[in-house]
Amino acid sequence: MTASVAAAMITAPGSGQGKSLITAALARLHRNAGRRVRVFKFGPDFLDPMVLERASGHPVYQLHPWMTGEAECRWRLAEAAREADLILLEGAMGLFDGEPSSAELAVLAGIPAIPVIDAFGMAQTFGAVALGLARYRKDLEIRQLIANRVAGQIHADMLAESLGEGLELLGAVPQDAALSIPDRHLGILQAEEIDQLDAQLDAAAEVLQKAGLERLPARVTLSAEAPADVPKHLAGRRIAIARDRAFAFIYPANVDLLQAMGAELEFFSPQKDEAVPEHADALWLPGGYPELHAGTLSQARRFQDSLRQHHAGDRPILAECGGMMACMETLHDQGGMAHAMAGLLPGACHMSERLTGLGIQSLETRRGTLRGHTFHHSRLDSPARPVARTRRQRFDSAGEGVFLDRGLTASYFHSYFPSCPEATATLFQSGGQSLLPAGS
Structure with missing residues (x-):
């Protein structure tokens, strides 16, 4: 064209x-x-x-x-x-x-x-x-x-x-x-x-x-030449996506790709204490500002209970940055106050006055390389061990940790889905356990 x-x-x-x-x-x-x-x-x-x-x-x-x-x-x-x-x-x-x-x-x-x-x-x-x-x-x-x-x-x-x-x-x-x-x-x-x-x-x-x-x-x-159509890897698969002021960091291209691969998308608001849709096959918790709404999220019983239920069923969850923070046991806001989160991962997340993560990064998977970035003002204090790490594009060094638990894949890394549709599809089909096995 x-x-x-x-x-x-x-x-x-x-x-x-x-x-x-x-x-x-x-x-x-x-x-x-x-x-x-x-x-x-x-x-x-x-x-x-x-x-x-x-x-x-x-x-x-x-x-x-x-x-x-x-x-x-x-x-x-x-x-x-x-x-x-x-x-x-x-x-x-x-x-x-x-x-x-x-x-x-x-x-x-x-x-x-x-x-x-x-x-x-x-x-x-x-x-x-x-x-x-x-x-x-x-x-x-x-x-x-x-x-x-x-x-x-x-x-x-x-x-x-x-x-x-x-x-x-x-x-x-x-x-x-x-x-x-x-x-x-x-x-x-x-x-x-x-x-x-x-x-x-x-x-x-x-x-x-x-x-x-x-x-x-x-x-x-x-x-430019138009890109080839992507395979319908997610045809008929129902993906719930958190979207509100606490979880708003969503690339339009990521949503487009999920739809192009055949996924049925349903948005919901944890901030309004809306539950994860029961019929969802997979869940995406994107980044955002959970620290600014930590008090509200800590009282969002329907959301937290439904998130734990989804996790207990081994259904895939992709939790990116703020989404991962909501999956910890505790989130300490900018004032140092502790708020109870869903507890899918052990430990706490602490806000910092200084930037603690920044830059373009990539994640090697069995289905190819996912590219994206990291940008956050918080740090984890957790006994959980990452099964893999991203790579910093600028220095080719180890970047953010990637944590797995049942169907949960959690990291500070924000993925740009179109950079690797095959890996993206696997995340929402079976989770990181098949994409990033322990010890990879």
Whole structure:
């Protein structure tokens, strides 16, 4: 498939420059103008895509040359280009940070990058930063830049004049409360936790329009081969998925794959004390913020009893990060208060003020390699021994432990299911006992 579309990667020299809200505001600006907008997020991220989805009105998929694969990156972009008027990619961290970096995806896709630079307290140095970004890689196109937190027109003129030949200031964005979202230990707040988010996005879009950012980026031609259909390994299999504010870290592509393999999905809310559906053949407890709702979860008797019953029946359970925390005997929240959890695994989970796990990782299985990532502010204190460990992509060293008990497979590792459909199917058919036998 081949299609032409206006597209750009919104990036920055580093984190904290404002690219997430600029991307969301751009998406809402063009959506409000009647354009069909698709947004993608570089790398593993659950929180930014929630806001970007609200801004654009479409699900936001992750793209990462290593985690999701180069072929999938090309295919998702080309598929979106068939119907979209505009494609935006939000980068991660700094443009050249990581292996692979956001720049790698922009080059792979043939999409220009538009850096957002926080210009607060900066004048002509803005031009030096812009020039460095533009010249760092010859195969990456950077022609336009966005200045953020600009003090006024005189400041904007100084920034524009500082740019070298071939570089243009696309817009000068002033400081505005509409372009700020509160955050916590894992990132910005979840979209549904933000009061009046749609009104804020509309206000942010107006700020960008006044700053001259209503122009579409250059058109590019995107092409890719459609992937082969996946086998119906999960045909007729009923999978229950926890989904609420406590368990919200779910890749859209993971859900798509389960459905493509024939699974019947049913979502339920542990936070509302909804029981695991009795007819479920398998259960997925994704990550999220169980620590913020530990008191509620500890009193969720119907949920906890049904979870223990599902586990006692040796039916598969995949518990990822926050899902695993809910399977421990005890969860100690950020204030140190202990809350009783389901007790499928012995020991406790303790929240930490510091990041205790971060990075792209993979898990070798009998059915192939599952890729994904880890990102958490907690640690386990448990006598249970992991039967396997993930591998860190950056350093090729041992990563997160994987625990097995009956049908339960638990880890801090967040799997990207499409990276290995065969392994994913096995997890929900028979659990990790057959995929990762003890001693593997």
